[in-house]
Amino acid sequence: MAVKIRLTRHGAKKHPFYRVVVADGRMPRDGRYIELVGRYNPLTSPKTIDLDLEKIDEWVAKGAQPTNAVSHLIDVARSGEPAPEKKQKLSKKAAAKAAAAATEAE
Template identity: 50%
Template sequence: MVKLRLKRMGKKGAPFYRIVAADSHFPRDGRFIEAIGTYDPTRHPSAITLDTELAIKWLKNGAQPSDTVRSILSKEGVLKRLHEEKNAK
């Protein structure tokens, strides 16, 4: 199963994360299929960069977002856009 989740990067005490599509059996910081964006919680407000087209592509193909990634996608309006695309058909 493919999951959209966070991959921890950075140094000790100063983390930032890549939002990636990865197989659920891969380690958290290990291999991934494709990078979708970044998330830096140390900045205020949190810095988020996201390729919305890639995120929608993976969600349409059945990828399951983690709780944190689901929250990020919701804040960025990706889930709303996906819902509108599904209902427009």
């Protein structure tokens, strides 16, 4: 039985929050899980990461494997720093407006 530590999605459409769970790898993403070990809310500012690191360490010692996303969240939670914010990419229209304003300013 491959046990994974992964995210399950909850919340409304376009307003997600995630639970960090220990689940059998064969179960669906939002299906049955063994234990809830944390929560993650990417919509708050700064992002809310609430993990029970002791439980996670116990499960990893038993052989559970965290997914890439969860291992990143664990690293951020251990460092104690807020989660890094991604840079917002400008749309083509906004980039064109910014370029036009820059040329106009010159």
